[in-house]
Amino acid sequence: MAGRVGIVAVAQTKFEERKDALHSAELMYDVTRDVLGQTGLEFKEDRTGIDCTTVAYFDLFGGPAGSHMHLGYIVGAYEREDERVTSDGALAVYYAAMQILSGHCDVVLLLSHNKESQCQKNQIEWVGMDPVYQRRVGIDFVSAAALQAMRYTTKYGITPEQCAKVVVKSRKNAGNNPNAMCCDSLTVDDVLRSAMLCDPIRIQEAKPVPVDGACALILACEEKAKKITDKPVWITGLGTCYDHHELGWRELADCGALATAAQRAYKMAGIKEPLKEFDLAEVSEQYSYQELLWSEGLGFCGKGEGGKLIDSGKTQMGGELPINPSGGILSGLPVCVAGMQRVVECVLQLRGEAGARQVPGAKKAVAQGVDGPAGQLQCVITLEN
Amino acid sequence: MSHHLPEISDEPVIAEVIAHTNFLVSTGATGTRFLKEIRDNKKIMGLKCPGCSKVHVPPRLHCPTCFVKMTEWVELSGKGSLTSYTVVRYQEPYMPKEPPYAYGVIQMDGADTGLAHFLGEVDLDKIKIGMRLEPVFKEEREGSILDIDYFKPSS
């Protein structure tokens, strides 16, 4: 990289099923004020404060409003520069890093928010399917994931127990995270006894819906990052990749797009052995099978070895590479916020501020965001303290 | 945080927002040919890429791998094999069928990509990846992918 991009502040709300008492603007104001307070920065026109705000949000979750068009004033966008990323929040981190690397901005405020309680998540995602073929037959992101899960588990002999273990681990880890929505001592049997949602995915194996919440970060160029904080976390690598939208066009049992995105980020960061070199990973598993499949794409194990990886215990707290110490998306995060919150969690870990979920001495972490049906769009961000 | 908003003691006021709109989406030259062959002749057609020779169903204007236009239409029997499936057990207003029902990804003989569609005339507990399937067309056809009613097991 030309210069480094540092993350100098992070904030998040508690994630809850319903935040009926709060308008989305109030949710955003809280996290925005939080990161401004941590850094002492304000919105400025003369390169002495926040140069631009970038927000990740899906238009349809809030009504067609140009991605929070009616909420810009809340994030300092009133009469100022404001960018929107209508995709998962990890993509907004990518975008903001590019804003800084290009020299266009020195300091960028990043936000993502969503109140799934205010809308019909499945219906909105269904509108994301191609209108002529897949949407006409009613395929949405849940059934798309199920088609991937069936193909993946059948091709590689991944067992229902191995998938259920992902949920058990996430819920257990969430017990260490005061911001997490669901933490309990669910067992593998509990997961496997829950009703089938969309074969082979059971209700307990799907992300809880609805979830409300928001998060924010401030990114800065190397020179300013060092002045703003004595604990900057550096973005060392970034990679994105799109797979084909059409489910039938893809080999759903493999996640080629994630492997490509990861290799791009790892090459930039000089990572050769991800399982050994990273101290933790925060991945976007909306369904249990995804943590196993994404582990393969991220190079933590070989193709078809995701089941063996969870059996090995390497990905639990205290293992070689804890995955989702925060409890991940299966413990309750809103879509769109999820990818950005993965980065927020990595930053807390690399600053040694992750409380009971802290991975001792964490130096390198990887965050992954997804969007689209069955992990079509993948974004990988590597971080270092 | 020191900037929390004042506590709301009463029940919050919730605004009901309705956003209902219809779209008319062109299926394009490629989609039109494909859908008319199904509607008028009960034929499923694919497009063959001059670069990689893959046959695409449903067909698209160009091959995403080679980024060249595809012009060679190939007629398929419609028979094929199941590469994945699921049984939908939750209900949403946009679903064209009452759950439980099954989706499959069907790779037709002579095609290199799969089509995601309904499975029918099959015991939902006996669906297997690799099973042979054939299309069942609707009597009344309108020029939509739903003119294929579903794919059923075949020998």
Ligand SMILES: [Zn+2]
């Ligand atoms: Zn080609």
